[in-house]
Amino acid sequence: MGVILTILSAVLMTAANYYGHLYFLSWFAFLPFFYYIYIYSPEINYRKIFLRGWNLGFWILLLSANFLYYSIKLYTSAATITIILLLILLFLVLSLIYGLFFMLYFYLQQQLFAKRSLSAFFFAGCWTLFELVRHYLFFFFPIANPAYTQAEFLSFIQLADVGGTWLLTFILVFANGLIFQIIFQKKFKKAVILGFLLIFIFSFANYSEQSWGFSNNVDREKIEIGIITSEIAQQKKWSADQLQRNIELTLNAAPKLNRARLIIAPETNLTFDFEADHYYRQEFLARVAAELKTPIQIGSLASKDTGSGRYNSSYLISNKGKIISRYDKNLLLYFGETYPFIDLLNKYTSYSFSSLNAGEEKKIFEYQNLKWETVICSEILYPEYVRLNREEVDFIVNQTNEAWFRESQLLKNIMWQAAVFRAVENRIPVIKTGNKSYNGIIYPSGNYQRVDSRENYHILNLELQHVK
Structure with missing residues (x-):
C-alpha cells in the first residue's frame, strides 16, 4: 500500500506536465504520501522514511524526465533495454536526495512537533529549501519543481513576479499540508488559513492585472x-x-x-x-x-x-x-x-x-x-x-x-x-x-x-x- 500511495502522489504531482489544465491535481498531490506516513503506517522509522522518500523521488523524476530516452537512443543507437536500465540507474541516483531530505525532515519533526502530526507550514518551508538546494546541487537537471505545473493557473503564477518559482513552491506545498490537516486530521480551523491563502492569491492577481494592464507610466x-x-x-x-x-x-x-x-x-x-x-x-x-x-x-x-x-x-x-x-x-x-x-x-x-x-x-x-x-x-x-x-x-x-x-x-x-x-x-x-x-x-x-x-x-x- 505504501508503494501505491507513493506512486499516486508522484502521478498527481506531475500530471500537469503532460496536460497543463490538470494543474489543480498538484494541490492534492502530497495527500496520499502524507496519508501513508502519518495515518496508514503503524510505525515510521528512519529506514522506512528514507525508502519512501527515495521511492517518491524516483517516480517524480521518472515521470518528469522519461523523454531522455529519445535523445540517448538517437545519439547512441543503444539497445532499448540498455537505455531503460541506464535511465533507471540515473533516476535512482538522483532521487537519493529525496530520501535524505525525508530523513532530515523526519528528525526535525520528531524534535519540534508531535510524532504523528503534520505541520503544514514547516513541511512547506523544508520542501522549498530542498527544491532550492536540489536546483543548485543538480544544476544540470533543472526540472521536476512542482511550481512549473501551475503554468496554466494564471492567477497563481502572478506571484512569480515577486518570489519566483520558490514562493509558488512554498504556497503550493503549504496548501497541500493544510488540505491534509483539514480532511484527515480534522483540524477544521485550518480552513480559515487556506481561505486567506486563496484570497491572497486572487487579490494579488487582480492587483497585478490592474498595475500592469492600466498603468499610466508606460508608453x-x-x-x-x-x-x-x-x-x-x-x-x-x-x-x-x-x-x-x-x-x-x-x-x-x-x-x-x-x-x-x-x-x-x-x-x-x-x-x-x-x-x-x-x-x-x-x-x-x-x-x-x-x-x-x-x-x-x-x-x-x-x-x-x-x-x-x-x-x-x-x-x-x-x-x-x-x-x-x-x-x-x-x-x-x-x-x-x-x-x-x-x-x-x-x-x-x-x-x-x-x-x-x-x-x-x-x-x-x-x-x-x-x-x-x-x-x-x-x-x-x-x-x-x-x-x-x-x-x-x-x-x-x-x-x-x-x-x-x-x-x-x-x-x-x-x-x-x-x-x-x-x-x-x-x-x-x-x-x-x-x-x-x-x-x-x-x-x-x-x-x-x-x-x-x-x-x-x-x-x-x-x-x-x-x-x-
Missing part, C-alpha cells in the same frame, strides 16, 4: 515579429541533402514575413558552420540582402577564428546582409552539448562523444530601437540566468531545437512552462520559436498565443511597454 508600441518554425526530424535535419533545404526554408520567409520588424528562426536552423563555411555564408548573406527587407536572427553550430571547437550560436543579420551581433550559448546542456568525463566515455564506449564550447557572456541584441536578450534552448530553464529588468530589454527570444526528443509532449510542455514563468517573473514578453517545439509568444501576464506548428511562417503581434 505602448505595437509591432509585428515574424517567426520561422519547423518540424524536421533530427536525423534528417543534419543530413547533407537537407542543408540546402534548411537555407531555403529560412529565406522563403521573405514574402510572408517581410512586413515584420524582425524575423527569428529556430536554434541551429542553418546546418553549416556559419563562421568557417565561407561559401555557404556568403551565399546566404547575399540572398538575405537581395530578398529580405527586415533583419533576421538565425542559429548555427559555429566556430571562431580564435580557437578550435564550435559554439551553439545565434546571429543577428541586417537586411543588408551584414552580421550585426552574435551570441554563443553559455549554459550547455549536460549529456547533449557537453559531457563530463569525456575521455572515459570515449575510452570505454564505442561512441565518439564531443562537447561544444560554452560562451562567456550574455548578449543583448539591438536594432532600430529594439532591444532583446536571446536564451538558447535549455537556458530558459534557469530563472537566475534569465533575470532582467524591463528597462533593459523589450522582449526575450528563446530559440530551440527539440527534435532530439522526437514528439515528446512532456518535453514540449516543460519547455513551454518554463518560458511562461520567465515571462511572468520578468514581466517581459517571451518569443519562442523552434524545431519540433511549441512556438509563439508569452505575454508578461502569462497569457500566450501559440502558433500552428503545421505552418512554417507566423506573424506575432507584440505590444511593447516602455517605462517613461
Whole structure:
C-alpha cells in the first residue's frame, strides 16, 4: 500500500506536465504520501522514511524526465533495454536526495512537533529549501519543481513576479499540508488559513492585472515579429541533402514575413558552420540582402577564428546582409552539448562523444530601437540566468531545437512552462520559436498565443511597454 500511495502522489504531482489544465491535481498531490506516513503506517522509522522518500523521488523524476530516452537512443543507437536500465540507474541516483531530505525532515519533526502530526507550514518551508538546494546541487537537471505545473493557473503564477518559482513552491506545498490537516486530521480551523491563502492569491492577481494592464507610466508600441518554425526530424535535419533545404526554408520567409520588424528562426536552423563555411555564408548573406527587407536572427553550430571547437550560436543579420551581433550559448546542456568525463566515455564506449564550447557572456541584441536578450534552448530553464529588468530589454527570444526528443509532449510542455514563468517573473514578453517545439509568444501576464506548428511562417503581434 505504501508503494501505491507513493506512486499516486508522484502521478498527481506531475500530471500537469503532460496536460497543463490538470494543474489543480498538484494541490492534492502530497495527500496520499502524507496519508501513508502519518495515518496508514503503524510505525515510521528512519529506514522506512528514507525508502519512501527515495521511492517518491524516483517516480517524480521518472515521470518528469522519461523523454531522455529519445535523445540517448538517437545519439547512441543503444539497445532499448540498455537505455531503460541506464535511465533507471540515473533516476535512482538522483532521487537519493529525496530520501535524505525525508530523513532530515523526519528528525526535525520528531524534535519540534508531535510524532504523528503534520505541520503544514514547516513541511512547506523544508520542501522549498530542498527544491532550492536540489536546483543548485543538480544544476544540470533543472526540472521536476512542482511550481512549473501551475503554468496554466494564471492567477497563481502572478506571484512569480515577486518570489519566483520558490514562493509558488512554498504556497503550493503549504496548501497541500493544510488540505491534509483539514480532511484527515480534522483540524477544521485550518480552513480559515487556506481561505486567506486563496484570497491572497486572487487579490494579488487582480492587483497585478490592474498595475500592469492600466498603468499610466508606460508608453505602448505595437509591432509585428515574424517567426520561422519547423518540424524536421533530427536525423534528417543534419543530413547533407537537407542543408540546402534548411537555407531555403529560412529565406522563403521573405514574402510572408517581410512586413515584420524582425524575423527569428529556430536554434541551429542553418546546418553549416556559419563562421568557417565561407561559401555557404556568403551565399546566404547575399540572398538575405537581395530578398529580405527586415533583419533576421538565425542559429548555427559555429566556430571562431580564435580557437578550435564550435559554439551553439545565434546571429543577428541586417537586411543588408551584414552580421550585426552574435551570441554563443553559455549554459550547455549536460549529456547533449557537453559531457563530463569525456575521455572515459570515449575510452570505454564505442561512441565518439564531443562537447561544444560554452560562451562567456550574455548578449543583448539591438536594432532600430529594439532591444532583446536571446536564451538558447535549455537556458530558459534557469530563472537566475534569465533575470532582467524591463528597462533593459523589450522582449526575450528563446530559440530551440527539440527534435532530439522526437514528439515528446512532456518535453514540449516543460519547455513551454518554463518560458511562461520567465515571462511572468520578468514581466517581459517571451518569443519562442523552434524545431519540433511549441512556438509563439508569452505575454508578461502569462497569457500566450501559440502558433500552428503545421505552418512554417507566423506573424506575432507584440505590444511593447516602455517605462517613461
